[in-house]
Amino acid sequence: MADVSAEARIEAPAEKVWAQLTDFTSYDRWNATHTSFPKGGPAPLEPGATFEENMKLMGFPAEVLWTVEELETARVLAIRGKGPMGVSVGTRYSLTADGDATTLRIDGEFTGAAVSLMAGKLKDSATAALNESLRRLGALVA
Structure with missing residues (x-):
């Protein structure tokens, strides 16, 4: 298992940060691991909605099938997904006005046999990606 997190204060109201965070058409502008949504983001955005995402982490492409687990407008978006090689992924965005x-915290979780083989490198790479994503998102909404 590998757990990662990053947090940043963004000089914009929570509603504006939330609007950017949930605008799936602009993920490539701020999310450092995102490459595409082959079929678009979750529509409608609600618990139980599923969507596919192509990502790149540690230089490796990955396809993840996500499910929205928790949704509280302008406060929480939690998604859980299945990736390649039996890896399970979780991401939770928490906004505090x-x-x-707004303080935006991103928590990520990776589990599965393949994760234990590269947990240290995965943590470093994913943490760097989270911090870069927060920087880019902050620049978009500030």
Whole structure:
């Protein structure tokens, strides 16, 4: 198992951060691991909705089938997915409003036999990607 997280204060209201976070047509502008949504993002965005994402992590392409697990507008988006080689992936975006700013925390989780073989490198790569994603997202909404 590999757990990763990153957090940033974004100088924009939670509603504006949420709007960008859930605009699946613009993920390539901020999400450092995203390459495409072959069939588009979840529509409608609701618990139980599924969608496919092509990603790249540690230089390797991966296809993930995601399911929306938790959704609370402008507060929480949690998704869980199945990737290649029996790897399970979880991502949770948590927004905390702070006046005209928002603290956005991203927690990620990777489990499966293949993860244990490269947990250290995976943590480093995924943490760097989360931090880069937060930087890009902040630049888009600020």
